[in-house]
Amino acid sequence: MRILLAEDDRFLADGLSLVLKDGGYAVDVACTGVDAENALFETQYDLLILDIGLPKMDGIELLKRLRQRGQKLPVLILTARDRLEDRVSGLDLGANDYMTKPFQLPELEARIRALLRKEQWDNRTDVTFGPLVFNTVTRTPTIGGVSIDLSARELAILEIMIQRLGRIVNKDQITEVLSDWDTEVTFNAIGIAIHRLRKKLEPHGITIRAIRGLGYRIEEESA
Amino acid sequence: MVTELKKSQPNKSLRLELRRALLWPLCLLWLVSTCGAYFLAVSFANDSHDHALLNTADSVIARLRADGSRVWADIPPAAQAILRHNDRDRFYYQVISKDGVRISGDSVLPGPYPNLAAREPIFRYGTIDGEEVRVARVRAELDNYSDKIVLVQVAETLHSRQHLAHQILLSIIVPQIFLILLGGVAVYHSISRGLRLLATLEQALIERTKLDLTPLDDKEVPLEVRSLVGAINELLARLRGDLESQNRFVANAAHQFRTPLAGLKTYIYYAKRLLMGDDTGDDPEMRKKQINTVLDQIDSGTDRMTHLANKLLSLAKADHAVSNKATFEAVDLNMIVSEITAELVVEAVKKGLDLEFLCSENPALVMGNPHTLTELAENLIENAVLYTESGGRVLVSVVNTGHVLLAVQDTGPGIPTEEREQVFERFYRALGTDVPGSGLGLPIVKEIAIAHKADVIITSGPSGIGTTVAVTFPAFSENLLVERRENGWQKRREERNYHHPGD
Numbered sequence A: 001m002r003i004l005l006a007e008d009d010r011f012l013a014d015g016l017s018l019v020l021k022d023g024g025y026a027v028d029v030a031c032t033g034v035d036a037e038n039a040l041f042e043t044q045y046d047l048l049i050l051d052i053g054l055p056k057m058d059g060i061e062l063l064k065r066l067r068q069r070g071q072k073l074p075v076l077i078l079t080a081r082d083r084l085e086d087r088v089s090g091l092d093l094g095a096n097d098y099m100t101k102p103f104q105l106p107e108l109e110a111r112i113r114a115l116l117r118k119e120q121w122d123n124r125t126d127v128t129f130g131p132l133v134f135n136t137v138t139r140t141p142t143i144g145g146v147s148i149d150l151s152a153r154e155l156a157i158l159e160i161m162i163q164r165l166g167r168i169v170n171k172d173q174i175t176e177v178l179s180d181w182d183t184e185v186t187f188n189a190i191g192i193a194i195h196r197l198r199k200k201l202e203p204h205g206i207t208i209r210a211i212r213g214l215g216y217r218i219e220e221e222s223a
Numbered sequence B: 001m002v003t004e005l006k007k008s009q010p011n012k013s014l015r016l017e018l019r020r021a022l023l024w025p026l027c028l029l030w031l032v033s034t035c036g037a038y039f040l041a042v043s044f045a046n047d048s049h050d051h052a053l054l055n056t057a058d059s060v061i062a063r064l065r066a067d068g069s070r071v072w073a074d075i076p077p078a079a080q081a082i083l084r085h086n087d088r089d090r091f092y093y094q095v096i097s098k099d100g101v102r103i104s105g106d107s108v109l110p111g112p113y114p115n116l117a118a119r120e121p122i123f124r125y126g127t128i129d130g131e132e133v134r135v136a137r138v139r140a141e142l143d144n145y146s147d148k149i150v151l152v153q154v155a156e157t158l159h160s161r162q163h164l165a166h167q168i169l170l171s172i173i174v175p176q177i178f179l180i181l182l183g184g185v186a187v188y189h190s191i192s193r194g195l196r197l198l199a200t201l202e203q204a205l206i207e208r209t210k211l212d213l214t215p216l217d218d219k220e221v222p223l224e225v226r227s228l229v230g231a232i233n234e235l236l237a238r239l240r241g242d243l244e245s246q247n248r249f250v251a252n253a254a255h256q257f258r259t260p261l262a263g264l265k266t267y268i269y270y271a272k273r274l275l276m277g278d279d280t281g282d283d284p285e286m287r288k289k290q291i292n293t294v295l296d297q298i299d300s301g302t303d304r305m306t307h308l309a310n311k312l313l314s315l316a317k318a319d320h321a322v323s324n325k326a327t328f329e330a331v332d333l334n335m336i337v338s339e340i341t342a343e344l345v346v347e348a349v350k351k352g353l354d355l356e357f358l359c360s361e362n363p364a365l366v367m368g369n370p371h372t373l374t375e376l377a378e379n380l381i382e383n384a385v386l387y388t389e390s391g392g393r394v395l396v397s398v399v400n401t402g403h404v405l406l407a408v409q410d411t412g413p414g415i416p417t418e419e420r421e422q423v424f425e426r427f428y429r430a431l432g433t434d435v436p437g438s439g440l441g442l443p444i445v446k447e448i449a450i451a452h453k454a455d456v457i458i459t460s461g462p463s464g465i466g467t468t469v470a471v472t473f474p475a476f477s478e479n480l481l482v483e484r485r486e487n488g489w490q491k492r493r494e495e496r497n498y499h500h501p502g503d
Helices: A010-022 A033-042 A059-068 A084-092 A105-121 A152-163 A171-178 A187-204 B002-008 B014-062 B077-084 B159-206 B223-276 B284-323 B333-351 B370-387 B441-451 B478-502
Strands: A002-006 A026-030 A047-050 A075-079 A097-100 A126-129 A132-135 A140-143 A206-211 A215-220 B064-067 B070-073 B091-097 B102-105 B122-128 B131-141 B149-157 B329-332 B354-358 B365-368 B393-401 B403-410 B455-460 B467-472
Touching: A002 A010, A002 A033, A010 A026, A010 A105, A010 B223, A010 B284, A026 A033, A033 A047, A033 A059, A047 A059, A047 A105, A059 A075, A059 A084, A075 A084, A075 A105, A084 A097, A097 A105, A105 B223, A132 A152, A152 A171, A152 A187, A152 A215, A171 A187, A171 A215, A187 A206, B014 B064, B014 B077, B014 B091, B014 B131, B014 B149, B014 B159, B070 B091, B070 B102, B122 B149, B159 B223, B223 B284, B284 B370, B284 B441, B329 B333, B329 B370, B333 B354, B333 B370, B333 B393, B333 B403, B365 B370, B370 B393, B370 B403, B370 B441, B370 B467, B441 B455, B441 B467
Parallel strands: A002 A026, A002 A047, A047 A075, A075 A097, B354 B393
Antiparallel strands: A126 A132, A132 A140, A206 A215, B064 B070, B091 B102, B091 B149, B122 B131, B131 B149, B329 B365, B393 B403, B403 B467, B455 B467
8 A cells, every 4th residue: 555645744744654664655755835736647556645735736725626637546634723614625625534633643643544445445444365365444354364474564564465455466555555656676585575475375275476588377276 | 080070971862863964943943934924914914904995995895875064874784784794793884974974874983083184094903892893994975965074984893804814824833833843753753863863873783793894784884884884893993903813812822832742642652562572573773763853752752842921921921012011111122133243153154154133333322121031032033043954154243323223134945025914923934934033022022122112124135035024113312311310220230330340
């Protein structure tokens, strides 16, 4: 999951991106409205966290233009403005959620998950694949009620595979989800992560098959 | 005393004022015209009745018969009845010799008027049986009479003429009374209508919420009140401006406080999560390092909030200084500025800046509060140091050319012309929030400058590079100096003298 954080305050932006990256998301930070818009042109983001008081182009303007262009990604407004009119106008312009600063981090994370769940999982909280149950609320995979311990990167890969069940996921798609501006994930690193993930899943009858030249697909091992 | 007097006077009523101004003249006019009408009516009635009386006298003359020395009126009884008794008045006649001796006719008539030789008819008033009558005397020539000339006196009571006069009077006065009453009613109504237009204005103002500061509609109001509405609208516009800047201030202040707070919360949350640690076999050394980094961030965030709080407090103090001039004294700006520049040199050197101070040749005396003036200089120089990149130059100078001028000139990024007003607005950040700063420095400067009646002007530096902020103080008045010498100036000097030996 790749998130664009449009926030002009470096202090907050750095802290937030630290927390979100720790949660397994890829995060890019844009400090001005113009930077954010350019980033949205270049990259397919899964979520935009938007501050209203951005320099150069304010968040409201950015949101308006974004929706006019027909970009459908979920937008969460994160702002110090807490007047009712601000909330209403923000949501009416096409934001999906609105939080005021200062906020509780667990709540922010839950709202991000909820927005992504709606977008990516069509609001399902559990996705089942063979013995594997992936809980989209807590982002935890379990098999027979026992959770599988995965690193942030492994989790992100499993997530994208389960999202595209039955389809082949190519390396570019995985790179897009895992990378941000600070860390470009190499194909090699992806290979290593997939190798580890496979080792953790295979004892439970699930494997990730490499299809040469195309990518990867999650499959149930026929016993 | 004056206010008490004013209080005891009730508000003037427009309605009463208009009524007084219109109704009294109308009544006076009515009185005058009534008197005029009365005299006119009486004189018209007299004219027409005198004419008739004369005719009657002629008829009597036509009936006169003479026989040598005898003269008599040959009026048949029926004609006499007609003559003597019309429906209101009694009629009398008399024939007199030219010497004034009655020859025939009624004897009750008043004696003839002197001037017996007059040829023209003579009218006068007299009384018969205590009743007022009008008497006319006419001269007649009788061929058969020995003397040839007789005088005929006719008289009638005044009832008819009085009646006519009354009627004329009534026909003039009654419509006049109606006219005046009608006029009064019309005036009253038009006043009320005019005032009703004001009442709609009043209602429109009453029905407003305190947040509705849109201009009043001046199309519905009378022309005379339009300037009042204009003035109210101007006031509303000013309030609107104030409210907008207040709203901007609140929004910006919220942003300035809540964003770093959100940042602090985020780092604390992250630190907690690091400490709880999911046992993924992270290197404990690594984790310790991470936690340290986070703590450093929290520290710097707290510093930023402290700085912000301090600035806000000094802004509040500067606000207070505007209304408190009791602390003003004569201050040499050179002293203040050199002290503060010396303090900031450390910071400038750390940043690799060239910070320089040029003092004026003569003492640069201004009337002011030394603490707030220090704050003003500090904010200006601090800003220049903060926004000028390494290798740049900051020049602080005090000039005294009658007016004292403090100029701070830097080689920083400069402030675009269109933003030079806005930077004085609280929490306005010309450069976004990438550069540390509270957004309160220049507003504090402005506030202190206002308190000292000084002007702050932002221009580009020489050859368009950087920013120059110039604060011009009003000319120092010797009178003020004399006035304050006993307390402030002298005291401060003593303090200095006292401190110096210890240095």
